[in-house]
Amino acid sequence: MLENIRVSLKSLEDSFMLSYKQVVNETKSLDAALSNFNINNIENLSKSEVAKIADNIEQLSIKNEYKLNLLKDFPEYFNSIKYSKK
Numbered sequence: 001m002l003e004n005i006r007v008s009l010k011s012l013e014d015s016f017m018l019s020y021k022q023v024v025n026e027t028k029s030l031d032a033a034l035s036n037f038n039i040n041n042i043e044n045l046s047k048s049e050v051a052k053i054a055d056n057i058e059q060l061s062i063k064n065e066y067k068l069n070l071l072k073d074f075p076e077y078f079n080s081i082k083y084s085k086k
Helices: 003-015 020-035 039-044 047-084
Strands: none
Touching: 003 020, 003 047
């Protein structure tokens, strides 16, 4: 049941190394997998499946935060290099 979500999360993680369009496509795929998730079958979920998905989400969050910080700090870094060459 959670296999589709886990696969979608892994594909989204892999797409971060590719292109913006790939990230958008994988995000849509994950959204579809989450929309198809049936909460009524929660008894059938295994603890290990949920733990794997939680780990994937945490890894995505860390990577996303790292990349956002790089983008935020890049202008500062670029300016310091630019002015140190003068």
